[in-house]
Amino acid sequence: MERIGLIAGSGQFPIIFSREATAQGYAVYVVAHRNETDPVIEEHVAAVEWIHLGQFKRALRFFKLNQITQTVMMGAIDKTRIFRDVRPDTKAIALAVKMLHTHDDNLLSTVATVLEDEGIRVRSSTFLLPHLLAPKGCWTRRKPSKSETDDIAIGWRRAKAIGALDIGQCVVVGGGSVLAVEAIEGTDATIRRGGGFSRGGAVVVKVCKPQQDTRFDVPAIGVQTILTMRDAGATALALEAGKAVVFDREEMVALADRHGISIIALSDGEMAG
Amino acid sequence: MERIGLIAGSGQFPIIFSREATAQGYAVYVVAHRNETDPVIEEHVAAVEWIHLGQFKRALRFFKLNQITQTVMMGAIDKTRIFRDVRPDTKAIALAVKMLHTHDDNLLSTVATVLEDEGIRVRSSTFLLPHLLAPKGCWTRRKPSKSETDDIAIGWRRAKAIGALDIGQCVVVGGGSVLAVEAIEGTDATIRRGGGFSRGGAVVVKVCKPQQDTRFDVPAIGVQTILTMRDAGATALALEAGKAVVFDREEMVALADRHGISIIALSDGEMAG
Structure with a gap:
């Protein structure tokens, strides 16, 4: 054995x-x-x-x-x-x-x-669980709107830069402004804070640090993330395809659909371009 | 007239x-x-x-x-x-x-x-008030300790990078880790959050964005900043010499001295070196 x-x-x-x-x-x-x-x-x-x-x-x-x-x-x-x-x-x-x-x-x-x-x-934390890695594309019935897509692009660049500084993986963006940056408080607290400053329509962007050893510490996302977003009034979540671990994806997507939240997984290549 | x-x-x-x-x-x-x-x-x-x-x-x-x-x-x-x-x-x-x-x-x-x-x-917001600009050097009886100085160096680089991303002017650092990053919530909320995560000894670094038009939006600091730091358990404040406006400096320094808080104004040149 x-x-x-x-x-x-x-x-x-x-x-x-x-x-x-x-x-x-x-x-x-x-x-x-x-x-x-x-x-x-x-x-x-x-x-x-x-x-x-x-x-x-x-x-x-x-x-x-x-x-x-x-x-x-x-x-x-x-x-x-x-x-x-x-x-x-x-x-x-x-x-x-x-x-x-x-x-x-x-x-x-x-x-x-x-x-x-x-x-x-x-070994990589996902070597027995490759099916948990975030698949590319929009997972929810609702695609991100034009303004959410713009905010995701703004957040992606910022989140990658903040990751490069070894600070955190997550930012919250609304109306073109960065509302919250994750440092030591964790993703849920960051979403709650950022959502509280928006008048609806905040997007959450969570990415891998550019220099991250992908064997461990990959961003993990699940039902709790969507519950926090719903409570904070955040409406869209952007992840890095193939570089986030997703738990209970079906339940998570069903919950997001129920609350009109959009979830999309993108590659860094298309966002950096 | x-x-x-x-x-x-x-x-x-x-x-x-x-x-x-x-x-x-x-x-x-x-x-x-x-x-x-x-x-x-x-x-x-x-x-x-x-x-x-x-x-x-x-x-x-x-x-x-x-x-x-x-x-x-x-x-x-x-x-x-x-x-x-x-x-x-x-x-x-x-x-x-x-x-x-x-x-x-x-x-x-x-x-x-x-x-x-x-x-x-x-015109520059300080053109009639040049005497309010932060003078270089340590203003308080207590100089930053070795570990505070290390944390200030870490925070300075991060704060400048975060300013370059047009996110905020302030970071809080403790034990070598970034505890909080300012986005839209403002400096006092950032200090309170970061201080809450430290076990004492957090430093506050507040700088100008590298691309900032120094005619306006220069960082402003005063008695309230020190009161917030005291309540949050933050012990040292680092500012950018000549690029922060300081109100009630005497009262601010007296208050800092009373609580063992260190205040230092540095030039970006010496910190980048």
Whole structure:
């Protein structure tokens, strides 16, 4: 039985992966984060090691003990918690020092490099779930209007630039103005804030950072995103085709259709042109 | 008696200018914005025309009627109101069309161009008040710490890039991460949000957009900024020397000193280097 490691954050993504990998015959060994990862994950896997954010040494020891040679990383970590309850162990401090030396701001890519140095291959979070990647095109009955399309174009350029600065993945645009930019607060809070400043018609643009290692931290979208948009009065969502993971797509699209929200997945090539 | 026009937004800046210009022998003709401009402005000027946001034709007629050939523009307009109670007249719609054609996202620079086309010179908002511009150096007893200095450098690069995208002037940084980016919500809301995500030690960086017409819309800072920082737990403020207008500087610095907040004004040259 093939073994695979999973470094899990919050949300459905790690649960869905565990279920699918188990169904495909993998034994899944999970490093789960306390107060982040859904405990339901214990039902579908070979073993779970619960850690606090920053206990990298424990994670590594767990993988070694279980002869793990390949792993995936997925699920959000609430970045605002980094300032509250991180417990960095010596390995985590070594990681931070490495980040200082390599000038790589991206914690996950540093973690991946260290794992690979330790002989543990880091695979793409979607390698067993390619069917979850956002398909190109408009998914909803309603296509974006002319003014929404204009706002999406404005937002796309801005979101890519903000991603390049390693700030966030999401912007909200209305009437040609950027209403909100995501930094550490997360996508839902950004949508709520931006929507509150529009008089209806705000669009949400969520993209991959240009420099993003697409093995992990791909934007994830689902029913919750549409619920937040509905409450905030946002009317259109633009994603990057093939570079966003979509959960419960049918339910999500049905909900969007019910509220007249438009969802479209575009390629960066056509938007940059 | 020399006449000068003033297109006034909110805050102290238009009041201070009116007082100073009157003291220096100018007759000041003010276009004031309802729900934005402080009515106290009526005490210090030759005449006031109250308009709703977007009533550009009325503003222009008022200036022509009073033979105004030079004007200044100053004071914030709450951008979130653009989506609520703007009343665009035909001139304002012509302005919007002009912005579409010139691809100039900056409303104020378009307004300035139209005013100059009509024979009304737009002067720098600080031309009578050069003593209000931020002097270079550290103003407070406490200098920024090493980690605050690092965060200021990170924030400065990001803030300049975000300004270049015509999004906002301010970012909040803590522990090397961008905690909040200003879009339409304004500086105080950005400081409150970013401060809430830090565990103390957040820095606030407020700069001019690289492409900004420095005749108007220069960042303005005052006692309120320090009060907001204190409430949000932000500990250092970095400004652009010579490119920010500072109100009640003595009182502001005294307040900052009382709360251990550091204020420093830097030049873009030294930060870009």
